[in-house]
Amino acid sequence: MDTDPLLPRKKAPTRRAGVHADSAAQYGTVAGQATDDKRVTTSFLLGNLHCPSCVSSIQEALGDACGRDIVWISPNVVTSVVTVEHRDTGPAVAHVIATMAKSLEAAGFEVCSVTTTSAAVDSLDLDNLADHSYQAADDSAETNGAGALGRLLTAPRFKQSLTKRQQTHLANCEECRHSRPHTPRSGSQTPLLTGARARLERSGTSDLATLSTLESITAVGSSSSIDFAGHAWRATYSIGGMTCTSCVRSIEDELKRRPSVAKVVVNLVNNSAIVDVTEKDEAQVLVQVIEDIGYDVSLEEVVPIDQKSIGTKEGSDAVKEPSQWRATLAIGGMTCASCSNAITAELNKLDWISNVAVNLVSNSATVDFTVAGKENDTAEAIEDMGYEATVDSVVAYEAEPEHEGAQERRVQILVEGAYCKHCPDRLVHSLAAFKPNLEIISAPTVENPKMQIAYVPNTPYLTIRRILAAIEAADPSFRPSIYHPPTIEERSKAVVARHQRQLLRRVYLSLVIAIPTFIIGIVYMNLVSDDDPWKHYLMKPWVSGINRAQIVLFILATPVYFFATDVFHVRAIKELKNLWRRGSRTPILRRFYKFGSMNLLISLGTTIAYVSSICQLVAAGIEKPDFVEDTHFYFDSVVFLTLFLLLGRLIEAYSKAKTGDAVEMLGKLRPSTAILVEKDSLGNTIDSTVKVEMIEFGDIVRVQHGASPVADGVIVQGESSFDESSLTGESRLIRKKVGDDLFAGTVNKDAAVLMRVTGAAGRSMLDQIVQIVREGQTKRAPMERVADMLTAYFVPIITLIAILTWATWTILGLAGVLPESYLDATSGWVAFALQFAIAVFVVACPCGLGLAAPTAIFVGGGLAAKHGILAKGGGEAFEKASKIDLVVFDKTGTLTVGGEPKITDALTYPGSTQEAASQEDTELLFAALKAVEENSSHPIAKAIVSYCKSRTEQLASVDNLQEIPGRGMKAICRGQSFDASFDIIVGNESLMSDNHVAMSESTAAQLETWKREAKSVALVATKPISKDTAPWTLAAALSIADPIRPEAVAIVEALRERGTSVWMLSGDNLVTAKAVASQVGIDPNNVLAEVLPSQKAEKIYYLQSTMKAHSGSREHTMKRATVAMVGDGINDSPALTRADVGIAIGSGSDVAISSADFVLVSSDLRAVVTLLELSRTVFRRIRLNFAWAIVYNVLALPVAAGCFYPFTTSSGQHIRLDPVWAALAMALSSISVVLSSLALRIRIPWIGFQDGKIGS
Template sequence: MRRLRSPQNTTPVDGPSFHSTQTSDQTQRQPSWRASLAVRGMTCGSCANTITHNLEQNSGWKVNVNLLANEATVEYHGAKEDVSRVVGAIQDLGYEAVLDQVVRVDETREDELLDQSRTVEIRIDGFRCGFCPARVIGALESCPQGDVEVLTEPTLAQPIVKIRYTPDAPRFTIRHILAAVERADEKFAAHLYKPPSLEERSKQVAARHQRDLLNRLILTAIITIPTFVVGIIYMTSVPEDDPGRIWLMAPWRVGIGRAQFILLALSTPVFFWPAAIFHKRAIKGIAVMWRRSSETPLLKRFYRFGSMDLLISLGTGVAYLSSCAQMITAAVDRPKHVDESSFYFDTVVFLTLFLLLGRLIESYSKSRAGDAVESLAKLRPTTAILVDAGDGAQARDAIVPVGHLEINDRVRIPHGASPPCDGVIAQGETKFDESSLTGESRLIKKFPGDPVYSGTVNKDSPILVRITGVAGHSMLDKIVRIVREGQTNRAPVEKIADRLTAYFVPIITLIAIVTWVVWLALGLTGAAPGHFLEGESSGSWVAFSLRFAISVFVVACPCGLALAAPTAIFVGGGLAAKHGILVKGGGEAFEKASRVDCVVFDKTGTLTTGGEPKVIDSMFELDHSRVFAGQRDTFLAALRVIEESSSHPIAKAIVSFCNSQTDHSSQLLQVSVSNVEELPGKGLKAIATYASNETPDVRRGINMAVGNEALMADLKAVIRADIVTTLQTWKSAAKSIALVAIQTNNLDNDNNPCDSGSSLISKAGSVTNISSTPAPNDWKIAAAFSTADPVRPEAPTVIHALREGGIDVWMLSGDNVTTARAVASQVGIPESNVIAGVLPTEKHERISWLQSTLKVASRHQRHARSESCSRPLWCWVFGRRGKAKSPEQELEEGERGRRNGERQLEEKAGRTNSADGDITHQGASRRATIAMVGDGINDAAALNTADVGVAVGSGSDVAIASAGFVLISDNLGTMVTLLDLSRAVLRRIKFNFAWAIVYNLIAVPVAAGCFYPIVVKGGTAGASHDGGGTGMGMGEETRVRLEPEWAALAMAASSISVVLSSLALRSRWWGVGFRARKVGAQAS
């Protein structure tokens, strides 16, 4: 069946009011679109700022430009076709823009996810006439196995058809569709068509840019050889009586030597083609700013303009045009001799050579910044061994492209191969190397039913895998996508670079003009020593001062400032991915993580294994009441059905326990459950209906509650005194407690006896003795269970490493206080740093409380308290200053302060009227930066509230979506790696910034001639000999001066050095690269 989807909904709607309402809605709210583009030609932060600034002048446009990835994302309101304005605006600035895709910002694919449909594009080779597209459509219509929806029909010029279908492997797959298309005509060859992704387009754009630079560099290098011979060797190194030099230097026309005409002929093609790449962008940028439709304020056009291309264009343009002007002047005045130092044709060639060389090296270096992520993407196999069950017991294997696989297909993974897609093991046992995803080198044992991931390697026996996710939706694809998105998130420190580069070009232009004017004035007024020119005519002061101005134009470089942060973030994101860490928050997450002072761990699933806990101990009180008396199996059956309504791990443990203790299949016939009510963070309530052994024909209804001590406290449940000690023993052993209470609906008072030793569970989870007989139908404890969730083996080592590094560690748990503190003691967290009994809705409140009360001590206090390496470098400061306190005193005061702070929090929530105490923090310099580590849905709000949210990869999708970092590996040791890497990345960013700023602060004054009066004994290249010259030779006395040629080389080296500095993070050199510490299980 063929269904064509029209581009717009044309369903008629009766009534004129609909159309008027629709028009009004369209007027009030236009659709939002997101355009992704690959941009060619960006070389520095000024380029990115120019694009951002000009595009954001359009009302409602939001622009994000990624300099390193050569990408831009623009959100705009209006029609989808308005994207042409976006492309045109970028091209008007002198950059090439290639559109990747345009999508609705509010577009959702929930319907496609719900029905498991798949949208693909098929390219058909072999079209010969106008009837071929119709044959393809007919073949799709005739697919007997399933329904195919044609979204875009093929044409003779564009033989690509876009379809949507719902696969049902092995009955109906993309393989059946491709076969049906090929059967339509023997000349047809159908295959899946995957449009280039934005990353691929960006790489193509970068590759074209590099080829263009290389071609320009080759031509310039060829022309540089004769330029060097004529302009340097013959004019400075060859003896003056050499016939060749005499012939070149002798005036030929209008007093100008032959050498300058030769250099004019050599420099002209360089200026108008290789160097034109700088001129075009500079001119376009200025033209766009000054066009009539420009919204840039008039005053702003004078102090915020241009990019690095403008500086380079000014440098080469002044050198070339001033030389041409000198020739024109000589042609008019016809002097007998014109000073050779008045011409800069050779400077144009050397400048262009060094600038193009620097740009090419910088481009290659920047493309390597994302190699770590690219290497991850290359782990995906391109083919798979498909196992197609044939007739009988035999199976046929076929090698197919990965794109031809569907969910539920079975593939064979031989030894040393990688799964083509994510799946679960259907047959066989093996070991997998998952270091490419998790960073852990140890092999992971896999059994039938265990998941396997694309990009990992089978290191043992061959296995059969059932596909659970098609290509493009694997864990590896998710990692690459998250890392890519994270790299586009800018760090707050980058705002400094934006502010500096925004005004960099105007400031340098002003400095260059002032340099030329000052030197010219000093020379013409006689303030500058005459021997600077060695007796040349006063007119040479113009050329002399102009040389300094050209050097200023060329040596100044904002590229290093713009590349300082993004290159380090790119490399850091790749290193994080190699160690099993996904950086979703990008530069901002790195910056915050580098300042973390306190890490708060969730207990279940984070500090503990979080697998499937098991019931370790059980206790029943059924015989003390006629309720379920003698019917233990019936009680367990009812409990099992109630707990099946919950997805909590403890509930699953109780279900498993009930299954193992009774023949639940027979009891289910006698037990039914209704009115199940889930109480978040506490448990479940329900009505169980059953038939007793005495009266099997009469069904009785019993209220039952299953949950923690908080729920029992709400119900005022009665607990026997002899159970209290047992519960405390369980909790002291770090076991979680689950209690079952019952309440009869139709029993007399005497059926609910309670002796004088009974107690009530209080709100705090403790036990309160009572002496009076409780009211009838009170809730009574009928059973108690303890479940154990083992502590992660690496947790104690990780906690110790964090505390040794000066980071305070807290635990936040919904479990009871005794169990939480028992777990804390096992992993090394002080009892004063345990917050237990917290409901899921309260976790983010506790994080906010820590943020508002926990302070970082002053530097003096940190130094005074760092005598013991096991104690944090920062601390809580309670009360007034005085003599040093013992650890026991500090622990006691810390506990008191924590309780007071919790009371304040409870008062704000309206739960208590206590107003005792307050926490004071003397000497605190700033509030602490809090990191939250969790894995469950109930941690999502806390992860959002914390300064740094870290989700454990095995956790829920909600938790992962709320976090700035995701630990793919379950090993908590990666948390230490995360913090260490964040600090390393921020240190490298600061170093890059410092280097770029220091370079400009030193290079610009040197280029401007501030140190020219200083005489240096023994000449060096780049310093000029007395008398100006080219600065390329050697002499007995040289002055500190940076010639334009060497200024260009220094400028290129500055930006290259920043990129190489960031790339050095990957090295293994001590003090240069990043090396992760081996903590916990990592050490093994």
């Protein structure tokens, strides 16, 4: 997973530096230390993170294991992903990640997938960290007979004959026929091999042909003719019969006792093991070792670890330290080429920098350096030159050769039909013609016919299509295809589906048993007449006073307790076992007041009901009474409790999955096929439909009406209108012509066009949006910490209340305080009190508290993405945006259009006085002005260049170009002769004043008139180059009009109506800035003008320090205002970072570059109001969810504990909550919270989020 870590600055720490200060202090990492160290983000996908009370267990487990290295921890109960940011300890980071994974497993969690941003972790080792608790057999934590029962019921039928393709290959390959061993009888096939085949058949993968090979040529494929004596070997095994982590540990422990075994990794995900041994023969010996401890095993592959195949990188299995780091910085203050050149030259002087690329257009720089942790020093070097610099991202990478345009592409190719030991060599040799432009990263084997290649696409000569065609041409039996490893969303979806199947099977079991339980326990016992013969038969005492009905209910409840409620029991046992394990760092006292989860409460409730009923049976068998009252037994309660609890969990699982589908929905915008346009040998155009992964950089693709571009690209033929609402949130169609950019995820609504692909695979705008939404989902809101604190102590409190409830009722009953009418004829006070304790255990629900915030934030993030708003800051940014008191708009490009300003008026004085001059002098002036401004990317500079081109065709050159920050530019203009050369300065009035440029009253009056018309002013002055002491004289005055955005007035009015103060920040002169403010409706007193780029962050800090928070019209003098800054995302980067909420508007395809909390894909200001309204709506819903969860527990617990039992209804019934109905109430409480969050998607006032069409 690619992340975009924001590293706090040492010199001027931003608000982000303290976001996780509390968690950093908790794990022993001070803020300063975390700042200086390079950070790594690692994500663990847990298969059984279903209850919010698990969050504190996760934090404690990771804190105890790796507290010194961890900066912050963010568990997410919606996605079941735990994101950990920790220090990069170099090569030791793999050990840190492994330790964290093992600590999570020890705490009873199933680690199904591990991803990290560290380049120092080998992908194979990372995959092997995936949880040993994860089960591909769809059942976890089943150490009882349920697991065996499930495997019996789902046992597949095995195929034992060779496939037709393999037979064809053997018939055509003489060497394979000679080397092929005798085919074993059908009954002699290894159990594990058939198990592996069965798993593949169930999954529907295309590896069956490869697996069939192993059934006949296992002895051939797993050996090598090359002698690697003295080297380590890596053996891969398939293992059958593993059901839980104890199986994994027993296998690992047994293998580690062997002296020749160097490393063991057993993976429950794919029922396999990878073992490094020092002797090749030991690999076969280990088969017997594993079989001796009771598991089915088959040796799949043995390869030397340091094997060097043709074109294979040496030591690819070793963990490597990154050789270089690449930092992306946002730079403010650059206005011309001299700025970028100066920065490039200065940075190249630094020893640790190997490459510098400064982009004047995007106001950013990409710097490669060879020493870790130098990104802040690089930023300080830029600041020392007078520019603003903010580190946006730092990633580790291996230095690669530079390529212009296309970027290197790495692809994994799966080849079906590789049946013999000679096939891998033929596969490698089939690509020899593409060398040296293609590199084989990992070579295929018979057992694992996947090969990874790296190349730089060069259409049409070197493409993935030609590569696959070359492989097919090498052998008719080869069928290559691109292999896609599962993404984190796919893995998560598989884990969720597995969990849902777990619950569904148990719901089926409970439901089937609940039907006869209802008939016997409810209908016959309470509703059927006493004269009914069947009721008489069931209710008549049979053995020791116990009637037949209770015996039947005991038989029915037993499988439910052991095979349906087992998920709660096993998880609760693991929690307690981990808490009290030897070596635990949890203080003894804390173990009594901070333990358990919802699983423990459910397990205790059902266990007490079942065990107490069993005790009553035993007691009756000993005492042999004539009659035992039915109220002494809770067997029917066990069944109904379990049914309602599992139903609640199942509905909650389905609903919760719906709240986090934003990434999945965005991913569905990608088409699966594309129409490739090529020319044949005669020059005729040919259209062919290919899969998307076959498209390369530079390909020509036809985008038909109603279709989406397969990747980002540029139109090369045709003109059409595109719907970009899926990315920008704007419903209007955008007209596109030749040369315009197209983005993946948009829809063609008009005629077909031809597009040249310019976006590399995985780097399109849609991919960036998906990545940002994914990153935002890992960042939790501060409000969630309240839920964490409450749920951490919830279980101990409920346990104490349940014990006190039972003790109180028992003592009061035995002491004679309670009336005997409360009891049945043969009932006792102990059993009477027990029903209240069970109800307390079952009715309490911390799930609602834990799900209140994350589910609403996930739904809000999806709604934001639908409106073209990307929440990079996640839940924290949403929470702050809901409390915005003051919004600051940048003027140019935000309140104004900015992209195409126009010169509306021009006064020229090219002579020595401000009077009319010759046409020749005027053209020379415009030529010089054009030459100077062509070196700047500022919108006003572009307008000046465009105007000068319309006034003259004369050319001039400039030397000694200098940029004066916040004021303008200075240069020497050289004309056709020496006399035509002069010094020139271009800029604002401050620059003219600094150089003592004289100005007539009429000119000054004209400038004031332009300013009052909301026009910006640019002035030009010159002086002879031969006279250093000569004064500067005004040569030209230009007025620039930047149109106001059409929606700006309505947006400012809407914000003011909501009680939000609106300010404007501008580098323009005060008169012009106030004129623009008056046009859009901003109070002139709320204008900060003539602000240099380096001062914008200071002005934001000034507003934060001086302005007070508002709530409607009342001012809170004790709390400062929450300030939002709306800017262009790059030029305003320091100010966006300084603000409480940074909103980057109109960032286009560079959505991942900005350091803002929110990125608006479009440039429509209406999205700002949508964002603020959505944030307020989301957090109103969070508060509603919290209130409901708290009120539910506060009201339900007293009722369950029997506080209202002395009171009776009109029918004479005591007010109480039966344990069965308590279970139903508990299930509905968490479901209602999830449904409440999902209701945000409903466009109904007061129920969901309704986007008001402001300014449309």
